[in-house]
Amino acid sequence: MTIDIDVLPNLRDLGGLDTYSGRRTRTGVLYRSALPAPDDTRPTAVTEWPARTVIDLRSPREFATRAHPLQSEHTAVHLVSLLTDAEVTEPSSDLRLAExxxxxxxxxxxxxxxxxxxxxxxPGPLLLHCAAGKDRTGVAVALLLRVAAVEPDDIIADYVSTDEHMSAVLARITRFAPELGHTHPHDRDLRGVDPGAIEIVLSHWESHPGGVLGWVQSHGATDETIQLWIERFT
Incomplete structure (x- = not known):
């Protein structure tokens, strides 16, 4: 299979998913992808590009290696690190993705x-990404989908679809961000996705008092924020 190294891999619009409330997620609101690179070809996988808001889930050291390629007067980039620098660089061969x-x-x-x-x-559209767009992005996207009442099976299916893009993701990291070879555990990505790991995440939220809404509220989200997201995305 030929890999087009200049196309942002693992990019998709998360619209069109059914929710258990009978609604459907809107297109043009939430995207996910791997790490964008300078001079990427304009993607055809989404209708509006670039996203107006980007949430970069990498660690501070990963983020600081170079200017974000999508940062501009039209696109705001927010760094929200889900793993510390130490957690990113520690050997992961003995850690399961679930852990x-x-x-x-x-x-x-x-x-x-x-x-x-x-x-x-x-402002939307919103793009979430980390380095591979698999683990940190997978957990963050799962939260946004679950808060919007997307069914767990559809969340797992979206997570699993990342596996189709891993060859392109790793090829791009090697070319556009070689420093990640020293700071990002490739063995974690070479293992691909683990459906059981994201199932454990979903079960963790559902077992919390009040479910996923109760969980995110216990970590600082307000009723207003939750309702704004539901109304925006469905």
């Missing part, structure tokens, strides 16, 4: 609530 995701829920719950706040109030 990494659980660490995000335990240590970065407030920052996930910040993601929801930005998503609910900042």
């Amino acid at each position: 990494i995701y659980q660490g995000i829920l335990t240590n970065a719950g407030g920052r996930l609530a910040d993601v929801l706040q930005i998503a609910a109030t900042a």
